Amino acid sequence: MARAAVVPDFEPLPEADRLDGVPHPRFTAKVYGHLDAEAALATGLLSGKLHHGWLISGPAGIGKATLAWRFARAALSAADERDRTGRSLAVSSQTSGSRQVRALSHPGLLLLRRPYNTKDKRFAASITIDEVRRLRQFLSFGAEDGNWRVVIVDTADDMNANAANALLKSLEEPPPRTVFLLLTSEPGRLLPTIRSRCRLMPLAPLSDDDLRRAATDALEAEEGAGGGKAGGGKLPKDSDWPVLQRLAGGSVRRALALHAGGGIELDTTVNRQLSKLPKVDWAALHTLADKLAPAAAEQQFELYYELLLAAIARLVRAAAVGGVAGGGVAKGGPDATLATRLIGETRLAHFATAWEAIVVKKREADTLNLDRKALILDTFAALEKAAK
Numbered sequence: 418m419a420r421a422a423v424v425p426d427f428e429p430l431p432e433a434d435r436l437d438g439v440p441h442p443r444f445t446a447k448v449y450g451h452l453d454a455e456a457a458l459a460t461g462l463l464s465g466k467l468h469h470g471w472l473i474s475g476p477a478g479i480g481k482a483t484l485a486w487r488f489a490r491a492a493l494s495a496a497d498e499r500d501r502t503g504r505s506l507a508v509s510s511q512t513s514g515s516r517q518v519r520a521l522s523h524p525g526l527l528l529l530r531r532p533y534n535t536k537d538k539r540f541a542a543s544i545t546i547d548e549v550r551r552l553r554q555f556l557s558f559g560a561e562d563g564n565w566r567v568v569i570v571d572t573a574d575d576m577n578a579n580a581a582n583a584l585l586k587s588l589e590e591p592p593p594r595t596v597f598l599l600l601t602s603e604p605g606r607l608l609p610t611i612r613s614r615c616r617l618m619p620l621a622p623l624s625d626d627d628l629r630r631a632a633t634d635a636l637e638a639e640e641g642a643g644g645g646k647a648g649g650g651k652l653p654k655d656s657d658w659p660v661l662q663r664l665a666g667g668s669v670r671r672a673l674a675l676h677a678g679g680g681i682e683l684d685t686t687v688n689r690q691l692s693k694l695p696k697v698d699w700a701a702l703h704t705l706a707d708k709l710a711p712a713a714a715e716q717q718f719e720l721y722y723e724l725l726l727a728a729i730a731r732l733v734r735a736a737a738v739g740g741v742a743g744g745g746v747a748k749g750g751p752d753a754t755l756a757t758r759l760i761g762e763t764r765l766a767h768f769a770t771a772w773e774a775i776v777v778k779k780r781e782a783d784t785l786n787l788d789r790k791a792l793i794l795d796t797f798a799a800l801e802k803a804a805k
Contacts, residue, residue, distance in 0.1 A: 433531045433540045434482060434571050439635045439673055442482035443489075443519055446510065447634060450627040451484055451620050456504050458488050462565075463503035468616045469591035472573070474604040475620035478670025480631065484620070485569050485598040490515045492565040492596065493523050525566045527555045529584075531575050544570070546579040552587050556595065566595040573599040573607055581608050588614040622667020629658055631669045632676070657681055664724070678720040687724045690797070691732070694759055695804035697797050706790040718789055722779055725796070729772045736760040736768070759804055767803040774799060 435441045448455060454473075461467035473481045491499050491506040494514030500507055508515055517523035529548050531540045552568065568587075570576070576584065585608060588597060599615060601607060623631060636652055653661055653676050660681050665672035675681070686705065690697075709718040735756035760768050775796050782792045 430533050430535070431540070433533065436670055436673055438677060440638050442480075443486035443521075444638070445483045445486070445635070447631075448480050448483045448487050448506075449631045450623040451480055454484060454618050454620060455487070455506050457618070458484075459491070459500060459506050460503045462488075462492055462499065462506070463501075467596055469595060470588050470597040470599065470615035471618050472599050472601060472604055472607075472612060472615035473618045473620060474601045476622055476666070476668055477602050478668035478672075479620055479622050480669065481600045481620055482569075482571055485571070485600060486518065488596075488598065489523075489526060489567045489569065490518045492567050493518055493525050525564055527551065527566075527568045529568065529570045530572075543577040544575045544580050545577060546583050549576070549580045549583040552584070556587060556592050563594065566592070568595065568597045570597070570599045573601045573611070574603050581611060585611055585614070623669065624667070625658075625662045628662055628665060628667060628669060628672055632661075632672045635669065635673060636676075660684065674716070674720065678716045680720055680724070683717065683721050684724050687721070687728050690725075691728055691759070691800075692755060695801055697801050702794065702797055703790075706793040709793065710789040726772065726776065726779075729768065729775075729800075732756045732760060733765065733768050733772060736762070736765050764803060771799045771803040 432441055458467075458471075473485060475481055487506045490512075491508050492514075494508045494512040498508050498512045498514070510516075514523060518526060521528060529544055529551070531542070531544055532548060533540050555566070555568070570584070573581075573584075588611060591597070597615070599607075599611070604612060604617070633652060657676075661672050661675055664675055664680060664684060690702070708714060709721055731752050732755060735752040739753070739756070739762075778792060778795060781787065782789065
C-alpha cells in the first residue's frame, strides 16, 4: 500500500533575505571563494579564542550569509563533530546542531532581520528596536556547558537608528562565548562605534569559476527540491555563462536573479535601445512597456531598470574618462565606440543629468506606485533629448 504524502500543517513564512526559487543560505552546504575568511573563523573556533564581533562586508549576494550560517552550524555542533585541523567550518548536515540551525530552533542561535507581518503580508521596512530587544532575553541565559552562542544580523544595513544603538550596548559588554556576525554591504553607513567593536572581515566578489559553481549548486539544490520561481532548477546554457558572469559582477544572487528574470534577453534589449539613440523605436518601446508594467512582471521591470541605469552609467563613465584623458573617449572596451558617438564630450553633462533624473523618477514611481509604462516612456524621452 502506497504511503500517503506528508502535508505540512503550516506554510513557512517568507524570508526577507531569501531569493525566490533557491534555497536560503542557511541550507547551502558549501561556501566558495572565501577560504581565508572561513579559515580565520575555524581557527578561532578550534582555539576557543574568537573575537566577539565580526563585521562581514561585501557586495550583496557574494556569500556573506552563506559563510555566517556555515559558522553557526559549526559553532553550535559538538566540538568532536567539527574539523579538527581548524581550516574548515564543515560539519555533517546530520549533526543535531546543523538540523536545529536549519530549522532556526537552536537555543544558542538568534537571528535578527526584518520581520514579516502576517496580517499585512509584507516585510517591515527596517530591523526595529523591538527585534533587537530580543537580545536581552537571549543573552540573559548563560551558555550551557561552555557552548557557543551565535547572533546573526542579516543585514546590519537594515537596522534603524534605535535598533543600532540597542545592538551597540550588547556589543560593548559581550557575554562570554557569544559571537555576533553582522552582515553588511555598506559598512561605512553603520555607526562608527559599531564598526570599532567588530573585527572587519571584507569579502571580495567571486571569480567567474566560483560564481558558476555556486550558482550551479543553488539551482541543482532547488531542482532536487522540486524547482521554483528562479529557473526551477534549470541550468543556464554554456553559451549564457559569459554574459551572466559579466552582468553578475561576482554576485551569486545577482546571477540567479538574472537567470530567473531573463536578464540576458533584457540586457540585449537595453543595448539595442541605447545603440539606436537618438532614434527611439516607440512602437517597440510601447510593446516592451506593456510587458513590464503589470505587477506580475515586477521582477523583470526592476531588472530592466537595473540593467538600463547601469549601462547608461558605464557610457557616461567611459565618456568622462576619455574626456579627462584629453583625446576624446578612451579607446578599447565594449562601451567606447558607443560612448564616442552618443555622448562624446559635448553631451556628457546632458547624459549625466538625464541619468540622475531617471534615478529620481524611478524612486518616486516605486514610492508612490506610479504608472510603470509612463515611467519607461518618459525615460526614453529624456534619453532622446540628451542624445540630440
